[in-house]
Amino acid sequence: MLRNRFFAMALAGLDSQTSIFSPQSGPARSIKAVSLLTLGVTSVIFVVVASLLLYAIVRFRRRPNDDGSEPPQVFGSTQIELSWTIIPVLIVTVLFLTTTRVIFEIQDAAKPKSAIDVTVVGHQFWWEVRYPGFHVTTANELHVPVSTAAAPTPTFMKLTSADVIHSFWVPQLAGKTDLIPNRINELWMNPEATGIYKGQCAQFCGTEHALMLLRVYVQTPEEFAAWIRQQQMLAAVPASDAAQQGRREFETQACINCHTVNGTVANGRFGPDLTHLMSRDTLASGAAANTPENLARWIDDPDMYKHGSLMPAMHLTKTQVDQITAYLVTLK
Amino acid sequence: MSESSIPLPGGLPGTTRQDARSGALGSVVELLHEWVVTVDHKQIGILYILYSLVMFVVGGIEVLLIRLQLAGPMKHVVSAEVYNRLFTMHGTTMIFFVAMPIFVGFGNYLVPLMLGVRDMAFPRLNAFSLWLTVFGGLLLNYSFIGGTGLQGAGTAPDVGWFAYAPLTERAFSRGHSTDFWALALIVSGFGSLGAAINFITTAFSLRCKGMKLFRMPLFVWLMVVSSVLVILAVSPLTAAQFMLVIDRYLGGHFFDTQAGGSAMIWLHFFWIFGHPEVYVLIMPAFGIASEVIPVFSRKAIFGYPAMVAASSCIGFVSLSVWAHHMFTVGMSAPSNAFFTLSTMLVGIPTGIKIFNWLATLWGGKISFSTAMSFSLAFLFQFLIAGLTGIMLAVAPFNWQLHNSYFVVAHFHYVIVGAIVFMIFAGFYYWYPKVTGRMLDEKLGKLHFWLFFLGFHLTFDVMHVPGILGMPRQIYTYEADRGWGTLNLLVTIGSFIQALAVIIFVANLVISYFRGKAAGPDPWDAWTLEWTTASPPPAYNFAVEPVVSSARPLWDLKHPQDPD
Numbered sequence: 001m002l003r004n005r006f007f008a009m010a011l012a013g014l015d016s017q018t019s020i021f022s023p024q025s026g027p028a029r030s031i032k033a034v035s036l037l038t039l040g041v042t043s044v045i046f047v048v049v050a051s052l053l054l055y056a057i058v059r060f061r062r063r064p065n066d067d068g069s070e071p072p073q074v075f076g077s078t079q080i081e082l083s084w085t086i087i088p089v090l091i092v093t094v095l096f097l098t099t100t101r102v103i104f105e106i107q108d109a110a111k112p113k114s115a116i117d118v119t120v121v122g123h124q125f126w127w128e129v130r131y132p133g134f135h136v137t138t139a140n141e142l143h144v145p146v147s148t149a150a151a152p153t154p155t156f157m158k159l160t161s162a163d164v165i166h167s168f169w170v171p172q173l174a175g176k177t178d179l180i181p182n183r184i185n186e187l188w189m190n191p192e193a194t195g196i197y198k199g200q201c202a203q204f205c206g207t208e209h210a211l212m213l214l215r216v217y218v219q220t221p222e223e224f225a226a227w228i229r230q231q232q233m234l235a236a237v238p239a240s241d242a243a244q245q246g247r248r249e250f251e252t253q254a255c256i257n258c259h260t261v262n263g264t265v266a267n268g269r270f271g272p273d274l275t276h277l278m279s280r281d282t283l284a285s286g287a288a289a290n291t292p293e294n295l296a297r298w299i300d301d302p303d304m305y306k307h308g309s310l311m312p313a314m315h316l317t318k319t320q321v322d323q324i325t326a327y328l329v330t331l332k
Numbered sequence: 333m334s335e336s337s338i339p340l341p342g343g344l345p346g347t348t349r350q351d352a353r354s355g356a357l358g359s360v361v362e363l364l365h366e367w368v369v370t371v372d373h374k375q376i377g378i379l380y381i382l383y384s385l386v387m388f389v390v391g392g393i394e395v396l397l398i399r400l401q402l403a404g405p406m407k408h409v410v411s412a413e414v415y416n417r418l419f420t421m422h423g424t425t426m427i428f429f430v431a432m433p434i435f436v437g438f439g440n441y442l443v444p445l446m447l448g449v450r451d452m453a454f455p456r457l458n459a460f461s462l463w464l465t466v467f468g469g470l471l472l473n474y475s476f477i478g479g480t481g482l483q484g485a486g487t488a489p490d491v492g493w494f495a496y497a498p499l500t501e502r503a504f505s506r507g508h509s510t511d512f513w514a515l516a517l518i519v520s521g522f523g524s525l526g527a528a529i530n531f532i533t534t535a536f537s538l539r540c541k542g543m544k545l546f547r548m549p550l551f552v553w554l555m556v557v558s559s560v561l562v563i564l565a566v567s568p569l570t571a572a573q574f575m576l577v578i579d580r581y582l583g584g585h586f587f588d589t590q591a592g593g594s595a596m597i598w599l600h601f602f603w604i605f606g607h608p609e610v611y612v613l614i615m616p617a618f619g620i621a622s623e624v625i626p627v628f629s630r631k632a633i634f635g636y637p638a639m640v641a642a643s644s645c646i647g648f649v650s651l652s653v654w655a656h657h658m659f660t661v662g663m664s665a666p667s668n669a670f671f672t673l674s675t676m677l678v679g680i681p682t683g684i685k686i687f688n689w690l691a692t693l694w695g696g697k698i699s700f701s702t703a704m705s706f707s708l709a710f711l712f713q714f715l716i717a718g719l720t721g722i723m724l725a726v727a728p729f730n731w732q733l734h735n736s737y738f739v740v741a742h743f744h745y746v747i748v749g750a751i752v753f754m755i756f757a758g759f760y761y762w763y764p765k766v767t768g769r770m771l772d773e774k775l776g777k778l779h780f781w782l783f784f785l786g787f788h789l790t791f792d793v794m795h796v797p798g799i800l801g802m803p804r805q806i807y808t809y810e811a812d813r814g815w816g817t818l819n820l821l822v823t824i825g826s827f828i829q830a831l832a833v834i835i836f837v838a839n840l841v842i843s844y845f846r847g848k849a850a851g852p853d854p855w856d857a858w859t860l861e862w863t864t865a866s867p868p869p870a871y872n873f874a875v876e877p878v879v880s881s882a883r884p885l886w887d888l889k890h891p892q893d894p895d
């Protein structure tokens with residue numbers, strides 16, 4: 001019973017949404033293929049060598065009735081030693097050639113005209129996402145269209161960092177690539193199925209490295225186009241009194257030094273763009289669900305969700321927090 | 333045979349340490365003074381080993397806290413900051429202040445004895461290297477109280493053991509904790525260089541009569557290869573640490589990306605050190621395996637020249653593989669292909685070594701002492717570690733596995749499964765020589781089986797969360813990722829290993845007082861250290877031995893069938 005439950009849990013675990021062996025995009029699929037080949041070759045080597053070792057240990061163990069004499073001393077054999085040099089050379093050759101083919105296939109893939117360009121900039125501890133072709137900026141949640149063989153719309157990303165080294169890793173879509181300051185790296189993917197793909201920063205980047213989470217929303221071309229149109233709009237103008245008060249608070253506090261709200265005086269670049277804050281599912285790079293309650297708590301004390309987040313607690317009164325929250329929730 | 337002469341064990345009257353202390357044991361101060369000012373290679377070796385054991389316990393406690401924190405999703409055993417300090421300190425301590433000094437300790441004790449000489453080439457450099465290494469470790473750990481100055485809470489470094497720039501620059505790493513880290517490694521780096529120079533000089537210029545280079549025990553050969561790698565690899569690390577300190581205090585911009593510096597330079601400097609470093613550590617472990625396996629199989633090592641050649645070859649190739657730690661930094665496709673190939677090439681001489689050990693077992697009469705049990709487990713575990721290494725060498729596979737728990741499992745398979753297992757084998761094998769008493773075999777077997785079980789529970793399971801997308805160096809993870817149960821198993825395994833280590837330490841202490849007397853040659857072995865008394869007198873050999881083969885004691889015991 002317990003065993004069954006354990007296996008069920010283990011299987012459920014292997015079906016994880018971040019498993020490198022359930023690829024949903026071209027590069028991840030090629031990687032899986034070469035990985036399985038490597039696993040196969042190394043498994044055969046393991047079985048052969050481990051069996052020989054085990055056989056030698058059991059077969060040549062000292063028996064209880066041993067006469068105490070020394071076994072024949074053998075010092076080496078050129079033929080045998082040559083053979084176990086040549087066989088590994090052959091294996092390495094095969095593995096190397098296969099690997100090289102996949103390296104070039106992924107790294108030197110041609111970029112079609114229909115590709116979507118995205119720039120991802122790593123920050124301590126969040127992701128800035130820009131779509132230079134669409135003049136859209138968002139954070140932490142990357143939206144891309146699904147790509148099919150008939151209508152390929154792969155996403156080609158340029159990766160860089162504003163501070164320290166980060167690493168972009170969404171296992172089901174592609175291998176990881178680092179975001180390095182003063183350097184632009186490239187990564188591409190052509191997701192095959194719609195859905196939300198999770199990942200996170202894979203290079204230790206400071207206190208909150210663990211909560212620098214990442215989501216990729218793969219959408220149908222129509223949904224993606226609608227999302228882009230919506231993101232291109234200027235920020236909503238608040239209607240209610242509380243929200244208008246909140247906007248005044250937001251614009252007179254230090255908030256605008258770091259955050260941008262398009263169409264207002266807020267044009268800071270240090271923190272995430274808030275123009276369409278409420279179109280995102282999560283706060284603080286995935287540390288919490290984006291609900292008005294969580295948002296108020298986050299503004300009041302960012303440390304509560306993400307100890308070490310670079311957003312300071314501004315020591316606002318409860319009224320100020322409520323007003324700013326009322327304003328921010330209008331930013332749909 | 334006729335030209336070799338091995339003196340019988342035993343001391344000359346009036347020359348042992350006890351005699352020098354005028355019969356009585358001497359006061360504590362006298363004893364302390366003797367150990368602090370000693371330039372005797374055996375005492376220095378013991379100090380290195382004891383120091384490493386203390387640091388091993390420190391690093392072990394750090395990792396148990398790490399494992400408690402990761403035992404389930406979203407736990408709050410320690411805070412994010414403390415967690416980051418713990419893994420930084422665990423890695424730095426285990427590599428620089430456990431694995432490196434413990435082998436320098438084994439080497440110090442054994443190399444002169446195996447070569448039939450009375451001390452290392454430079455006894456005072458030897459003592460200097462020891463105290464530099466010790467000081468480095470103390471400096472690092474002092475950061476726990478002094479990292480931000482004595483005002484306020486202390487803080488150990490929290491930048492990871494490979495401390496990628498520019499996270500280590502002042503803009504991102506305030507206070508002094510990173511300085512403690514850099515300075516500690518500079519200091520201990522000089523210690524390592526001194527020890528390496530000493531080993532190379534000793535092996536090449538201080539051998540007893542008849543001890544040609546190709547008659548040196550393989551352990552000595554492997555200490556030499558390891559030492560050459562130390563000189564080639566630790567120097568760039570020390571240079572990089574100097575650059576970092578210059579950046580932090582003298583306005584340099586080597587790694588300061590905000591002023592046009594390069595984050596990439598640090599990566600290259602660190603890994604041109606970091607990869608050969610693995611071989612710096614594994615070479616002495618190979619050396620111990622090449623001493624223990626023949627003796628408990630009752631056969632000469634198979635293919636001695638091939639073993640020396642393969643080890644040198646591994647050392648040489650290991651200098652050209654560093655960027656396989658950098659497959660994800662955006663190198664060009666040809667570069668990625670080059671480092672895939674160079675890394676896979678290491679597998680060939682490594683394969684030769686495994687097969688030669690296998691051939692040594694073949695046709696032997698294997699007895700399962702604790703030392704041999706650890707060595708046999710080492711063979712399997714090193715095989716697995718090598719094969720997961722091949723997986724990581726496949727650049728595309730590496731794009732997924734890099735910085736995941738798969739990598740953490742892989743290098744712990746090397747460092748624990750191979751290196752720590754051989755350290756334990758070395759303890760069971762040479763403890764009788766060092767103390768004159770046998771380690772208890774019953775406790776030894778218990779230690780072995782518990783550690784074996786704990787090791788496999790921890791590190792076999794640990795590969796899986798990596799495949800499921802769990803990055804390393806994260807202090808917590810979300811419940812919905814499916815990593816929780818696996819991490820709980822890993823944590824349970826780590827505590828089983830801790831229990832095994834407690835038994836080991838108890839064995840060291842109990843056997844010191846109660847162990848069976850060992851005599852000069854308890855294992856019926858063949859190398860020179862077993863010709864002298866246990867523990868050996870200060871001068872090692874009353875008369876300098878003369879040898880005529882790689883196994884002088886075999887020749888002595890089998891005069892009708894010398895090598």
